[in-house]
Amino acid sequence: MTKEVERKGIPCAHITAIDPIAHTFGSNRVVHGVAIPHPLANPSEDGGAEYNERRALILEALEKVTK
Numbered sequence: 001m002t003k004e005v006e007r008k009g010i011p012c013a014h015i016t017a018i019d020p021i022a023h024t025f026g027s028n029r030v031v032h033g034v035a036i037p038h039p040l041a042n043p044s045e046d047g048g049a050e051y052n053e054r055r056a057l058i059l060e061a062l063e064k065v066t067k
Contacts, residue, residue: 002027013061015039029064031057 002014003026013029014022017039022030033039034053041053 002029011065013064015057015061029061031061031064033057 002012002022005012006028011029013031014027015031015033016022017033017036019030019032034041034057040057041050043050045053
């Protein structure tokens with residue numbers, strides 16, 4: 001899906017816990033996520049830790065998109 005979005009001229013980052021597959025399909029900007037069912041954070045963590053984990057991954061994705 002990221003390749004199609006990029007073809008339309010919209011840069012995007014792919015956040016996934018299975019980044020080897022993303023690379024196989026040609027995703028350019030891959031960010032390694034936490035786990036397959038919850039790529040952005042572990043929902044069983046306390047709210048502050050979950051927020052910080054999500055924020056760090058989103059900032060990493062934004063950094064990759066803006067380069």
